[in-house]
Amino acid sequence: MRRTTACLRMFSVLFLSLAGATAGAQTPEAADEPGRWTRIGPEGGVVAALAAAPSRPTRVYAGLPGGGVYRSIDGGASWTFAGTGLGQSLISGLAVDAAQPGTVYVATDAGLFRTEDGGASWLCLELPTQIGTDGSVVTADPRRSGIVYVTPADGGQLLASSNRGRTWRVLDVPAEEAPFSLAIDPESPDTLYAGTFISGVFKSTDAGAHWKVVTGGLRPAVTRVSAVAVDPRRPQTVFFSTPGGGVYRSTDGGGHWTKTSTGLPAAADIKALAIDPYNSSVFAGSAHDGVFRSSDGGLHWRPADAGLADLSVNTLIATTGAVFAGSPSGLAVSRNRAATWQGAHGIRGLSITSLVADSQEPPRLYAFGGNRLHTSESPGAGWTRLPLPDIDGHGPVGPVAVHPDDPQHVELGYVGLIAHSHDGGHSWSGHFAVPCIFFPTQILIDPSADTVYTSGAGSYLSCGPNPHCFSYKFDPAGSGQVICVTNPPVDPEGVDVRALDPADPSHLFGGLNGLYQSLDAGATWSLLSIRIDPSAVLVDPVQREKLYVAPGDHGVLRSVDGGVTWQTSTGLPTNTYVLSLAIDPGHPSTLYAATSFAVYRSTDSGATWKPLGTGLEEVMVAQIALDPRDPRILYAATFGGGVMRLRL
Numbered sequence: 001m002r003r004t005t006a007c008l009r010m011f012s013v014l015f016l017s018l019a020g021a022t023a024g025a026q027t028p029e030a031a032d033e034p035g036r037w038t039r040i041g042p043e044g045g046v047v048a049a050l051a052a053a054p055s056r057p058t059r060v061y062a063g064l065p066g067g068g069v070y071r072s073i074d075g076g077a078s079w080t081f082a083g084t085g086l087g088q089s090l091i092s093g094l095a096v097d098a099a100q101p102g103t104v105y106v107a108t109d110a111g112l113f114r115t116e117d118g119g120a121s122w123l124c125l126e127l128p129t130q131i132g133t134d135g136s137v138v139t140a141d142p143r144r145s146g147i148v149y150v151t152p153a154d155g156g157q158l159l160a161s162s163n164r165g166r167t168w169r170v171l172d173v174p175a176e177e178a179p180f181s182l183a184i185d186p187e188s189p190d191t192l193y194a195g196t197f198i199s200g201v202f203k204s205t206d207a208g209a210h211w212k213v214v215t216g217g218l219r220p221a222v223t224r225v226s227a228v229a230v231d232p233r234r235p236q237t238v239f240f241s242t243p244g245g246g247v248y249r250s251t252d253g254g255g256h257w258t259k260t261s262t263g264l265p266a267a268a269d270i271k272a273l274a275i276d277p278y279n280s281s282v283f284a285g286s287a288h289d290g291v292f293r294s295s296d297g298g299l300h301w302r303p304a305d306a307g308l309a310d311l312s313v314n315t316l317i318a319t320t321g322a323v324f325a326g327s328p329s330g331l332a333v334s335r336n337r338a339a340t341w342q343g344a345h346g347i348r349g350l351s352i353t354s355l356v357a358d359s360q361e362p363p364r365l366y367a368f369g370g371n372r373l374h375t376s377e378s379p380g381a382g383w384t385r386l387p388l389p390d391i392d393g394h395g396p397v398g399p400v401a402v403h404p405d406d407p408q409h410v411e412l413g414y415v416g417l418i419a420h421s422h423d424g425g426h427s428w429s430g431h432f433a434v435p436c437i438f439f440p441t442q443i444l445i446d447p448s449a450d451t452v453y454t455s456g457a458g459s460y461l462s463c464g465p466n467p468h469c470f471s472y473k474f475d476p477a478g479s480g481q482v483i484c485v486t487n488p489p490v491d492p493e494g495v496d497v498r499a500l501d502p503a504d505p506s507h508l509f510g511g512l513n514g515l516y517q518s519l520d521a522g523a524t525w526s527l528l529s530i531r532i533d534p535s536a537v538l539v540d541p542v543q544r545e546k547l548y549v550a551p552g553d554h555g556v557l558r559s560v561d562g563g564v565t566w567q568t569s570t571g572l573p574t575n576t577y578v579l580s581l582a583i584d585p586g587h588p589s590t591l592y593a594a595t596s597f598a599v600y601r602s603t604d605s606g607a608t609w610k611p612l613g614t615g616l617e618e619v620m621v622a623q624i625a626l627d628p629r630d631p632r633i634l635y636a637a638t639f640g641g642g643v644m645r646l647r648l
Helices: none
Strands: 038-041 049-053 056-064 068-072 091-096 104-108 111-115 138-140 148-150 157-161 169-172 181-184 192-195 201-204 227-230 238-242 246-250 270-275 282-286 291-294 315-318 323-327 330-334 354-357 365-369 372-376 384-386 396-402 410-414 417-421 430-433 437-446 451-458 471-474 482-484 496-501 504-511 515-518 526-529 536-539 547-550 557-559 580-583 591-594 599-602 620-626 633-639 643-647
Touching: 038 372, 049 104, 049 315, 049 323, 056 091, 056 323, 068 091, 104 138, 104 148, 138 181, 192 227, 192 238, 227 270, 238 270, 246 270, 282 315, 354 396, 354 620, 354 633, 365 396, 365 633, 372 396, 396 437, 410 437, 410 451, 437 496, 451 496, 471 496, 496 536, 504 536, 536 580, 547 580, 580 620, 591 620
Parallel strands: 049 091, 091 138, 181 227, 270 315
Antiparallel strands: 038 643, 049 056, 056 068, 091 104, 104 111, 138 148, 148 157, 157 169, 181 192, 192 201, 227 238, 238 246, 270 282, 282 291, 315 323, 323 330, 354 365, 365 372, 372 384, 396 410, 410 417, 417 430, 437 451, 451 471, 471 482, 496 504, 504 515, 515 526, 536 547, 547 557, 580 591, 591 599, 620 633, 633 643
16 A cells, blocks of 8 residues: 655744733743754643543643643643744644553544653654644554554544554545544443534444444434544444534443533533543533533533633643633643632643844843733743733734834734833733734834834725725824825835934834835835845944845845945855844844745854854744844744744
8 A cells, every 4th residue: 555654844824813821921931052042932722632641640741732742740730832843833632542641643644643751752653644734633542552543634534543654544434535533442442423514423343343323313414524533431422513502412332322411501612521530520522611620421511711811712621630621721720620720831832923122131022922912021031911902893914013112102902003011011001003004014113203104914805995005104192193104206105114223213214015214203215225125224324325035935135325325145045935034233243034934144244144043943933133232142933833932
């Protein structure tokens, strides 16, 4: 049979509804390793998969799409990163071997991986067919070591291995699609239950060789199944849940089913089920309403979300010592059977889209991601989530900017507007509208006049009858008006303001099918180069005629004559988009450039570049920022790793 290696190092850019640690939550300071990027928080991240070792229930693993794998060896009290070698992959499933707590399988969009050392290293497994890129399920036999199942991309199939993934059998499931959930009878492990999203629940009593649908007799018909669970103490008792349809129970191994949703919200969207191995209590995790518990076999349910910071539950597991709930904002742990919950500590897998450091000593970091803003008074030692109220029905989308001379003055992008704070983000005192910009992408502050420039991605629908606009200027000390930054000779829709000269903030640089500059705060513009449309612009703080631009996927260009002529550089990968630039103000010949997958440094004014540091292999870089007080410290905002720090 043809074998396929699908272990591709790919990463789908996510616009995930990510959240973070609760307000006031403190993260123990991460220990820096010389030459390696260190995850310093904030805590949290989308937890989509959980698994505990059957032979050692205190060994628990958590999988984050785009954020890697984390491991706890103390029943969830602390967590460490265990995803080195998985690359920038989207994790959808986890399973642990029955006898070997360090043997773990992880299903990703890049293939199926196995570790035999608790996540210190990972091996990509060869499969007879590719697994699904939109969420494969992997399940290990809870009693027999080495047996593992995974759902492939092709509908109606299941892959099975009895030797830890060295060889595979293709099992046919009489369904239109691959199973969405898989459960194994712990007393009779040849008995499998497969939940599908179109065809209901199937059962096999011969390890997947033959299947029959066991929900066909339900009236009205139930075909969409979100989760299946088997009671480990009474394996003839089986549960399945449906999106918007509640929970069903069978006490005869799927022969007959009864809807058991008393106490659940109407049309409850149950996404996960877990059963207490000690007393058969049942836990149900919903998409919007938190966790529910039943202590009478699913007949009646009560809310069980006291202390649960996020009521959107992705996944649940129950061990002999704790219950774990994974959500879009992180992981919660309960040690009293879901009576109360606490946030897990050590998982740093947020996706941060905007990062800035203020001018205080020590500098305060602001990190925005997943519609939440976090701040750290002592970078890496602790983070606090700041309040972000909706404004005129709009929510925050970033980015965040801090006034260069006033660290209490913070600007934050919302959908169609920019909000102001004058107390370090603890309250928001006003805003101005940017009607043609649906998602702001850059905020610049002129410290000499408190003028704010905003650029971003627009939506014609948000403009109404007005022409489109790429950048807005708000001048509170002058006219108090919000105006479009236009460039009529080039385009009546304006320019995209990309940077300002810190020594002369009225000197602006913009892009719109070319590189432009303005010497009068955007009133008029002149063309510097029609061939350069920069994603980032830097001005040398000492030699102001020296400019650096990142022109899309052409590395970094340098000009020593104010943009009249340009020189190329070497050392950056070809056809790679440079997202962010930074310059050391004390040693302006030292620059930093970030692509999605690496950070580079130049010590010769951008002529040559070399990769900088290790540890970014499992994340995607969004932005870099140099510590304003200590240029030996560089920060990176990442997708899947939160804020990362490198000590130079």
